[in-house]
Amino acid sequence: MKIILCQTVKSLGERGDVILVSDGYARNYLIPRCLAWEANEKNIRRLKEEKRKEGEKDEKVLRSAVTFASKLDKISCTITVKTGESEKIFGAVTSSDIREAL
Template sequence: MKVILRKNFEQLGKVGDIVTVKDGYARNYLIPRQIAYQATKGNIRALEEEKRQILKKEAKELQAAQALAAELEKVSITIPVKVGEEDKIFGTVTNQMIADALKEKGFDLDKRKIEITEPIKSLGIYSVSIKLHQQVTATVKAWVVRE
């Protein structure tokens, strides 16, 4: 029996793959657990339409991420911190601090998208990368200054 996978299934394949399995395996395991559905002509056409919709959505997301990255490249943020002797910061500059500074500039980003390569523990100018999409990463200049 030919079935279309609804979920990634390690033994068979990825979502949308059409695979041939034994009838009993399909009827008793894959279909009841909604891992797959039967590959009829109508279901195959629906799958192709679904794939087209997913590709359109991904293209829009990529385009939006690229536009946001272009705007973020122009932005520099200032993060005021308390310092001790010899301009050493108490603690480090965190992703949340950078996200808050970006929010003040009008960019509402999730702190988990912000990637700090090495801990920021002193005053200065740092480049912070922000992963907006699988293929798009923006870089923002962060000025760490005395409060």
């Protein structure tokens, strides 16, 4: 029986894979546990729609990450700390120091 995996199954494949398994394994184990759907026209359309939505979501996240990265590139921050004779700092620059400087 042809099935579509709803979740990643270690021995079979990743979520969204269309695979062929024995009828009994599909009907008695995978489908009742919501690990797979039967690969009929309706479920294949459903899978394509989910993949399309995931792609759109990934593009949106990527665009916002690129926008945020370009904003971060423009930010400059200087933190003055005490140093020893060998130009090594005493202590550490912590996240709270950076937050205060920004």
